[in-house]
Amino acid sequence: MDTVTAIRSRRTIKDFTGAPVARERVERLLELAAWAPTHRLTQPWRFACLDQGGIRRLHDFLKATPEIAAVPDPAKGAAKLAKLGDRLPGLGAMIVVTWVRAADAAVDLEDHAAAAAAVQNLLLAATADGLGTFWSTNPALGHPLTLRFCGVDPAREGFLGAIFLGEAAETPSAPPRVPHSERVRWV
Ligand SMILES: Cc1cc2nc3c(=O)[nH]c(=O)nc-3n(C[C@H](O)[C@H](O)[C@H](O)COP(=O)(O)O)c2cc1C
Numbered sequence: 001m002d003t004v005t006a007i008r009s010r011r012t013i014k015d016f017t018g019a020p021v022a023r024e025r026v027e028r029l030l031e032l033a034a035w036a037p038t039h040r041l042t043q044p045w046r047f048a049c050l051d052q053g054g055i056r057r058l059h060d061f062l063k064a065t066p067e068i069a070a071v072p073d074p075a076k077g078a079a080k081l082a083k084l085g086d087r088l089p090g091l092g093a094m095i096v097v098t099w100v101r102a103a104d105a106a107v108d109l110e111d112h113a114a115a116a117a118a119v120q121n122l123l124l125a126a127t128a129d130g131l132g133t134f135w136s137t138n139p140a141l142g143h144p145l146t147l148r149f150c151g152v153d154p155a156r157e158g159f160l161g162a163i164f165l166g167e168a169a170e171t172p173s174a175p176p177r178v179p180h181s182e183r184v185r186w187v
Pocket residue numbers: 010011012013135136137138160161174175
């Protein structure tokens with residue numbers, strides 16, 4: 001698939017078939033993610049990968065940890081967690097993306113941007129490989145206890161999102177964008 005087609009056809013997929021995604025396929029996406037631009041070559045992105053067994057264990061952990069359902073508040077947290085719980089069994093793999101926090105605020109902002117560029121590489125590479133993706137910032141997945149479950153030290157790394165990967169059961173039509181001319185200034 002050419003780059004233009006990958007950019008245009010990538011969609012946030014909400015329904016996955018439950019088919020697994022092989023570890024080698026995930027590793028290939030991560031190798032491509034790492035070609036993102038990175039100022040000072042800090043390469044701040046970190047990826048915690050869960051196969052379907054890992055996703056099942058994460059799901060059990062989320063259900064068994066009431067502090068997680070309490071964010072951002074008990075009512076919203078429980079609803080968001082329930083929605084997440086419905087979605088998890090359909091995934092083929094999940095990648096929790098973090099970036100290593102920098103003490104200097106300007107460097108930290110650049111490192112956050114570099115990690116987001118790595119995520120976009122990953123999403124486009126997955127699209128070109130025929131995989132559906134969903135970038136989720138569900139608070140349950142960014143909770144410090146969830147990050148620890150994934151082997152991440154939340155004092156050192158920030159949560160950028162969890163990337164759901166799998167075979168799309170349904171591909172939605174593209175949510176419309178405003179004409180790009182409305183977002184552009186030529187100087
Ligand atoms: C940083 C980030 C976080 C996102 N988190 C969520 C999320 O938690 N839940 C959700 O439904 N979509 C989430 N999305 C996906 C957007 O809703 C989606 O990109 C948007 O609707 C446009 O659809 P498209 O990706 O198919 O073009 C997130 C996207 C980004 C960039």
